[in-house]
Amino acid sequence: MDVAMTSTTQTVCPNCGSPVSEADRYCEACGAELKPSAPSTPALDTDSEPTVEINATPVSPCQSCGGVIGADGYCETCGTKAAKPRDHFDEQPAPWVAGVCDRGIRHSRNEDAMALAADPEPGSRALLVVCDGVSSSLDSDVASLAAARAAREVLTAGHAQGIGTESSRSSAIAARLKAAADAANDAVLDNTSPDSPNPASCTFVATVLEDGLLVAGVVGDSRAYWFPDDPEDATGAVALTVDDSWAAELIATGIPRAEAESGPHAHAITRWLGKDAPDHTPRTTAVQVTGPGWIVVCSDGLWNYCSEAAPLADLVRQTAAEHGGEPLATASALVDWANTQGGQDNITVALARL
Known part of the structure; x- marks a missing residue:
């Protein structure tokens, strides 16, 4: 990744300890964002968003022996490579x-x-975005x-809010999802070297919940689901997205899902974000x-x-029941x-738990 250098002051990434410049936005070693423009888990009703500057806070001690992690990312005492927070x-x-x-x-890294983001009141408004970097492309973890x-x-x-009807609200949210995908694609381009032989790329899936209306948008093969507690609910357990993939195209022709998703090209995607x-x-x-x-986005x-x-809904319900319905523990x-x-x-x- 090419980074414009506007300052020669050097410090270390607070995540992995690798050398970085104050001008860097991302750590080239671990992909951690150094100057996010928004907090990592914002509430939607926040009036202003603080900027987090680089700091030289020491990284966590070695998980093997408690020693100091050096600037190269290895323990200075036992030589164990430090775990990356991105992992x-x-x-x-x-x-x-x-x-x-x-x-x-x-995998050797998390791509x-x-x-x-969410409002405090349960079931009111929530935004869930998941992107999966394409392993065969360069810098996909950063992108x-x-x-x-x-x-x-x-x-x-x-x-x-559209003009107040459900259809107009749905159209308005769909337009925002398109704008969000545009911004996400621009971010991938911004983190792709102009002369990269294999440009960074990733999938995109996002859901927007607003006052009972749930809208999902997808590019690639990451997915969104809605699993009502009541198995007799009119919507039922439903996949809100259809993959952009070779397997999905086979399924559409009548090939059994199990066969299509286990074939040699099962995870070949037909649409993605990137150059x-x-x-x-x-x-x-x-x-x-x-x-x-x-709501499950994965x-x-x-x-x-x-x-x-249906089977995934059963797994989520059972797992949630075992963890008191608490979203973080369930995830x-x-x-x-x-x-x-x-x-x-x-x-x-x-x-998101409704």
Whole structure:
């Protein structure tokens, strides 16, 4: 990633200890945002958003021996490489909304990202954004985080109501999701070297809940679901998004889901964000929610192991019951479950409890 250097003052990344400049916005070693334009888990009714400047706060001690982590990211005592905060992080902007993002077991870095926001009142207004960096592209871990946060910034700034009807509200929110995807795509471009042989790219999925209206938008194969508590609810357990993928195209032709999603090209996506994206306009779906339930926004690190809406709804309900219905504990447990299934990909689970 090319970074404009406007200052020669050097310090260290507060996440991994690597050298950075005060002009840097992202750490090139771990992808951590050094000067976010918005807090990592904002409430939607915040009047102003403080800027977080770089600081030289020492990184956490070595998890193996308690020693000091050097500027190269290794313990100066035992030589163990320090864990990166990006490998596993969570957000909880309100008690009823939370998410967990995890590297998984098989990947060397976490290319998933999320950005969440919510009003304090449960069930009122929530924004959940998940981006999954494409592993074969360069700097996808940095780009996905920038994309998720750029999308959240657009969504928190707007609160269009249309002309008062449900259809006009849905159209207004869909327009905001398009603007959010535009901003996310710009963020990916901003974090792609102009001469990169394999430009950064990522998927995009976002949900907006406002006063009972739930709208989801997707580019790629990250997903959004609505799981009502009542199995007899008219909406039922439903996937709000359809993947932009080779597997989804096979399913549309009648190939069984299990067969399509286990084939050699199962995870080949047909749309994404990035310099070489054919089209990044999100496809949107709206549903009116009238009872209690769960909004689930996740990367394929979770749904890889439970793709159908009904079985995944059962898993979420059971996991939530085991953790007192607390969103952060439930999201964390779902990530743990995916890791026990093999953890072959990065895993992100974002939840809103209505």
